[in-house]
Amino acid sequence: MCSVQDGDTGGPLQKEKISPGRKCMKCRTENAILITRVNDAFCKACFMVYVTHKFRATIGKSKLVRDGEKVLVAYSGGPSSSCLLHLITEGLSQRAHKKLRFIPGIVFIDETAVLVNLEEDGVAEKDRISELMASTGYPYQTRRLEEAICLDQGQHLPEADLSSLAESDQASVQSTDLAKQNDNLDRARIEIKSLFSSIKSLTAREDMLNRLRQRLLMEVAQVQGYSKVMTGHCGTRLAVNLLSDISQGRGAHVAMDTAFSDTRYPNIMLVRPIRDFSSKEVAMYNSLHGVESVFLPTLTTKTHEGSSIEHLTEAFVTGLQTDYPSTVSNIMRTGEKLSTEKRDGExxxxxxxxxxxxxxxxxxxxxxxxxxxxxxxxxxxxxxxxxxxxxxxxxxxxxxxxxxxxxxxxxxxxxxxxxxxxxxxxxxxxxxxxxxxxxxxxxxxxxxxxxxxxxxxxxxxxxxx
Ligand SMILES: [Zn+2]
Ligand SMILES: [Zn+2]
Structure with missing residues (x-):
């Protein structure tokens, strides 16, 4: 972009507006309702096929997710993970063309302990998230971020699925254990609050939150016997992560942080099945399917654009993407060329x-x-x-x-x-x-x-x- 001159045709492609009466590029009969990627016009039906195929192809191509494998799906309530959850539910349902065959469990991580800009602890939002997880019919659980730093962790991570919630007898037997757990958790809550208040910059606080969240996800998966963790990072989010990683001195980890599979943990693999989706495709998918998402604030909600490196990078990437729709895919393709050598030993x-x-x-x-x-x-x-x-x-x-x-x-x-x-x-x-x-x-x-x-x-x- 440094040598753009008048009449230069080799520059980045600019966004095109959809003109009335334009036909879908796939079926060529229906009217197009949206443009995805750089300039592909799709009708509703063809867009659905395209998105579902992309999701299935990403999982299928890697050949990493095996039949009958236990997969922990990380759900935040946000648009991307809601989209992922919907794609998984559809893919596992009987009506799916080629059924997905892994066994999902859903986990929501409650980060309210470290959020200062949250009113009433987000109780209503968290309740809605639980309802949405329950509506899928798969085992689900809510974990609190402070569990990541709680000592004797393994003891209080049994899977709280639908069946065990129904058995109230079991609950009363475990009430003393439960009281001890809650005590530990309350202490951890105070500890995590003081940890975050001892970190001076918002950039470092965000980074710490990302690390702790990932550690907890891995710990839950490990204790409960899941061999894969799926996250709903879309391409736009990963492009932001890639650039902010580099700005924060994590250049060596860019490949791991943005690839389809992250193999840094010995027994559990982290996979990102919607990494080829842009946030626009996620929004389209959610609106066409009526997928509900729940808004929970983050550390940078209501802060100014330059409050943290991640927040600033996000504004930069999404701003560029609005005018130049190939921005995200260009960043991601560049990232794919990077790799890190793996080393062994503790x-x-x-x-x-x-x-x-x-x-x-x-x-x-x-x-x-x-x-x-x-x-x-x-x-x-x-x-x-x-x-x-x-x-x-x-x-x-x-x-x-x-x-x-x-x-x-x-x-x-x-x-x-x-x-x-x-x-x-x-x-x-x-x-x-x-x-x-x-x-x-x-x-x-x-x-x-x-x-x-x-x-x-x-x-x-x-x-x-
Ligand atoms: Zn069509
Ligand atoms: Zn590190």
Whole structure:
């Protein structure tokens, strides 16, 4: 776009208006009612076929979703995930041409704990979301975001499906357990609120929310035996994510964050089956099918355009897309050309987002220059209590030690994070505000690698033995 001159025909295609009487490009008999992609005019029936086919083709082409596989569908109430849910319900119904054959469960994550601009906790909206999930007839559940940081997580994640809700006897037996769970959750709610208020910028808060949401989804899937998680990210959203990822130093993870399948988690795959849909196609689909969506505010609702990097990128992409309809697909196609090398080993992944660590770079990198200058300008230092110190350690040095993790130094926390997550954690007033659960995991990992280093000299070299 930097060399656009008068009469230049190689520039981006501009939007065309639909003229009255224009015929559908597929059947050529019906009148077109909408234009999708750059300039394809469709009638209602042909658009439906086109959209359904696109969804089925995306799932079919990948050959990743097997028959009878348990798939957790992440539902937010928003237009894209409502569209995804409708496509899945249609695809699984008896009347579908070639029936989909996986077993879905629906999960809604209640993020109201960290939203400050929400009136009355969004009770009415959340009730409507539950009704909509129930109307599909598939098992569904609501999880609270604070469960992502709740200790002894596994105990309170049994699947709350339709059948178990009906059995009230079972509920009374478990009432004491339930009270304990609620107690834990209330504590986690306070903890998560203080975590978010300790993060200074809205960009970092949004990033933290995205990480925690993803961690919780994966945890629910893991505990309940789901092997896939489906999210309703449409192409427009992914294009925004791609650009904001790059702006936030997550360039190394762009491919994972926007591809059809995300394989960063060992046992569970994240899939994005409507990634080829634009937000316009989603809106068209929803309006033609009468699909209802529920509005819940986000962290950036009612804030100005430049309040966070993600919010600004969204305004940029959607603004460009309005005049140049190929914007999103161009961004996505460019993103598809990027890839990340996969590495193995427990220390090769970021402790927060699970993506491969991108911080293992040479001494002459931009990263080490940044680290060096922050080292020089640092004035405050964190407390030092590493395990292995004979007065505080209670374990055998195998990582089983339960010494409280408060003593983890900021530098140590940062050392197990990728560049993007480092930026987010650096934005916090004090890394000790990180959830205990996360700090425990981090200090476990630090002790493991310290132990490994300590005994390194006594290990047989696998190459020579
Ligand atoms: Zn047609
Ligand atoms: Zn990370």
């Amino acid at each position: 220390n090769s992944h970021c402790a927060l987002c699970e993506a491969p660590l991108d911080t293992d770079v040479g001494a002459c990198s931009a990263l080490s220059a940044v680290e060096f200058s922050s080292l020089i300008s640092r004035t405050r230092k964190g407390k030092v209590t590493t395990c292995g110190d004979s007065t505080t350690c209670c374990g055998e040095g195998d990582g089983s030690c339960h010494t409280k993790s408060e003593g983890v130094k900021k530098e140590e926390v940062l050392s197990v994070l990728c560049y993007g997550c480092r930026m987010t954690v650096k934005d916090m007033v004090e890394p000790a505000a990180l959830p205990d659960k996360l700090l425990t995991q981090i200090s476990y990992r630090l002790r493991r690698s310290k132990m490994k280093n300590d005994i390194q000299d006594f290990l047989l070299d696998p190459e020579n033995s």
